[in-house]
Amino acid sequence: MDEQVVAENSGGVTSPASQSQASQAKSSKVKITWPFYVLFAFVAGLVGAILAWGFLSESLAALGIPDPGPVTTAGLPFLRAVGWIVAALSVGSFMATTFFISPREIKRSAEDGATPATYLNRSYLSVDGLIAARTGSFAAICFGLVALVMIPLVMSDLSGQPFTDALKPQNIAVAFEQIALAKAWAWVAGFAFITGIAGLFCRSWMSQPLLFAGAIVMTVPLGLEGHSAAGGDHDYGTNSLLWHLVLMLLWVGGLMALIAHARRIGPNTDIAVKRYSIVATYAVIGMAISGIVNALLRMDFSDLFTTTYGLLVLAKAIGVVVVGMFGLAHRTLTIPKLEKNPKDSALFTRVAIVEVIAMAAVTGIAISMGRTPPPTPELQDLSVMALEMGYSLEKEPTLFNVFTMWRFDLMLGTIGILLVAFYICGLVGLRRQAKKWNHLRTFWWMLGCATLVVTVSSGIGMNMPATFSMHMVAHMLLSMVIPVFLVLGAPLTLIMEATSPGEAGRPGLHEWAAVLTDNPLLKFIMHPAVNTIQFIIIFYALYLTPLYDIMVSEHAGHLIMNFVFVISGYLYYWEMIGPDPKPEERTHVSRLAWLTFSMPFHLFFGVYLMQLQVILAEDFYSKLNLPWDVDLAYDQLVGGGIAWASGSFPLIIVFGYLFRGWFREERIVEKKYEAQAEATGYADAEEYNKMLARMNEGHDLHGDYYQETFEPKDPGPADSGPKA
Structure with a gap:
């Protein structure tokens, strides 16, 4: 059809150039795809x-x-x-x-000051x-x-x-x-x-x-x-x-x-x-x-x-x-x-x-x-423990032997290794651009990834499905410790520093990372009230309802809990102490106030578990037939103590971190004021002293206003008598 139109417009003779244009128009025609689907x-x-x-x-x-x-x-x-x-x-x-x-x-203007994320x-x-x-x-x-x-x-x-x-x-x-x-x-x-x-x-x-x-x-x-x-x-x-x-x-x-x-x-x-x-x-x-x-x-x-x-x-x-x-x-x-x-x-x-x-x-x-x-294996473990958890435990966990047991976690363990590789790629990108990076941030990130891998792959992760106390140890590490290390690594800042902004109309990794730091959903979640509630409610909703009994008996439940623990903790501590940009930067005093507000809820949660008379997931734990004797009531008491102690300890550290930040914030303001005062010859202080002097003499603005309003005014010369 396109070739016919070209031929008609050229008087019935198609030139090579016209043929090329017709061929290009034909090749650039939009084609449907659903038949291929x-x-x-x-x-x-x-x-x-x-x-x-x-x-x-x-x-x-x-x-x-x-x-x-x-x-x-x-x-x-x-x-x-x-x-x-x-x-x-x-x-x-x-x-x-x-x-x-x-x-x-979107047409960008230099006046609006919007960021790539905006x-x-x-x-x-x-x-x-x-x-x-x-x-x-x-x-x-x-x-x-x-x-x-x-x-x-x-x-x-x-x-x-x-x-x-x-x-x-x-x-x-x-x-x-x-x-x-x-x-x-x-x-x-x-x-x-x-x-x-x-x-x-x-x-x-x-x-x-x-x-x-x-x-x-x-x-x-x-x-x-x-x-x-x-x-x-x-x-x-x-x-x-x-x-x-x-x-x-x-x-x-x-x-x-x-x-x-x-x-x-x-x-x-x-x-x-x-x-x-x-x-x-x-x-x-x-x-x-x-x-x-x-x-x-x-x-x-x-x-x-x-x-x-x-x-x-x-x-x-x-x-x-x-x-x-x-x-x-x-x-x-x-x-x-x-x-x-x-x-x-x-x-x-x-x-x-x-x-x-x-x-x-x-x-x-x-x-x-x-x-x-699939073919039936010659040797297979058909114990209840293996059928419920996927593997069998042979010895009781202790403070030391949990680090000698090992069963690599293919989900979070793999993610931990991938996060290390991602961070190293970012560091290589910075090195190519001859940019500097805080080595302490690298230390925190690597520590967080290593702790994540060890938590889910060592005896802690292996025993997490078997006893409530080890579950609580893993829970506290995944939600209260590992996220602190990871947020201090500032991964989004690393991405934005290591990558260049994309061309106009072609957003890339730099812009995507910027969006992660500033978007309406994150702004809502990181509101102190919402963020505090989401972090606290996980504890109460999981352990104070039948939800825990359902989740602990399925591998899918363990996966969901582990991801929720890490993500919830990361969001909470990102808003509290994270160096990465946030939709709204709040003062250290504000964050200290919200942290102080949340701490009693964490303390009460641990105390509540220690006093709880009902054994959580009793049917599931009982049928595992562990090779050592487990007093489920005492084990739950220990788990409550772990929640009380280990849950409060990270919060106290964060409290100290925020208090130190508040002190530094005040020192910066004080230094700025001192610098400004020296630059102006302490003009503000002299003006303040003059105002105090006027107040003492009764001639300040408030005194003048009082005199003009309440003191009797001079009536002027007396009248000479009635006028005609």
Whole structure:
């Protein structure tokens, strides 16, 4: 059509230049992408359904359940694979609107004095960003619909009854009550609908990081169930699976979002591809490590070639390697071409589409593994302790031997190591720019990361699920000690110092870090009243309600508690003593007042636990059958004493830190006053002395006002008599 118009405008003769313009116009035409989404989901579902159908008889025999029928046999793996592709599309789309697609640029003026964070806070999504956000929202809603259908499918699959019977209301009620995987899909549906519906109404850039986090959270319940969440070593299995799933979502979803961005002729495609390339590189490495760990927990190396599950693992590994070759092709072929001409994205799009099809096939293989029982290990720990915690404890913890026990925590332990690597990268960036950095901040950060790794991986973390006293030790360290060390490391300041501001209309790491220090949500949370309440309420809500009994009996509960402890403590101490910028800097006197207000609540909490007659989580602790005698009532008393003593000690240190800051603050004000007085020849003091002298003589302003108002006035010369 474009070539015909050019020919008609040129009198029927098409010149080479006109042909070039027509070809360029044709190549720059915006193209739809949704048919490719359907293709990716269909490939994943088809591969998963075919493999699951082929291994059906072996799976049913191993599980000891009847055949639920073709609808469940083919529909469950098909829909589950489709669901993961749709979830990846949602995660990738919101990741793109947050980090890959720049928002609309706000015209900056030199007079308003706004920071980079302020400009980014005010920004709205571009047209391309709005389309990507809408895609992510609809994908999340579709994932929620898939989750609703999966509930009766799971019921049918695990019970062996036909799908039509599983749809009956009374059977769905049984699924919610007795089947953990059905509950997980129900949670998925709730999170997915909240994320998707909220995304339809959000147009600002500030909302996109929250939607990105929501898209990841909606998949987490599935990572906490399945083969990895059952039996021995399920703590390793669950944590490695969570890493694997989240990284897969970033890898697959990010590439789908880039394909759509390129087909929409979105701006700055070269920058988006570079940023995704970094994410994809680390995602592939992390997926490989977490996948190997998870596979080794489920089977021996000899099972890799002799069992169905092992063959599926091998096929998945080969598929990941093949897809990794596509990533290498991007680095050597498509990215250099995009750097020369960001609008020429045809080659990148073609390679990326084939790459996502391969990713979809690998996803289908992974889904079929979920319905294929892993080989039974020759030696397995079937004790109640191992089934509940994932491992067994052999000796009673003491003050010294807790540091000789070791079981590396794949979640917070890995995060601690990654935080060290991140900080070192920032220090290297400062060194390249010949900038100075306070070495004491580096010390605090490294101490915080080391304490985090030791807390969750040593005997403290190992015994945390087994006894209330060790749980309280870990709680105090995670919420009261480690956050203090981390906030004193000033990580956000390090990022902003080590990175340069992005070009106009192209925000980068510098601007994102600035937003983290100044945004409406953080301003609300860091209001002293809100921040104090959120820090205190965790103690009371967790231990004074049935919530603790629920959380302590599940590995998911332990994960959630650990993250909440660290994040809540970090926010609290960031506002109190953190050197990083904050939305509003308050005086040391104000912070001292709020700290003083909060201290009695911490003291009372420990005393309350020591006097509590009801044993928390008694049923769970009793059935662990620890190899040493545990008096649960005395252990809880010890835990209350730990909460009282160790909870107050950090607060006293912070109190001293703030008091010292207050003293220094007063000294600075005093020195400024002295300098100003010397510069003006103590004019203020002389004027003050003169005012006092006038007051003593009765001629100051107040005295004049008194005389003019209340003392009788001179009536003037007397009247000479009545006038005519």
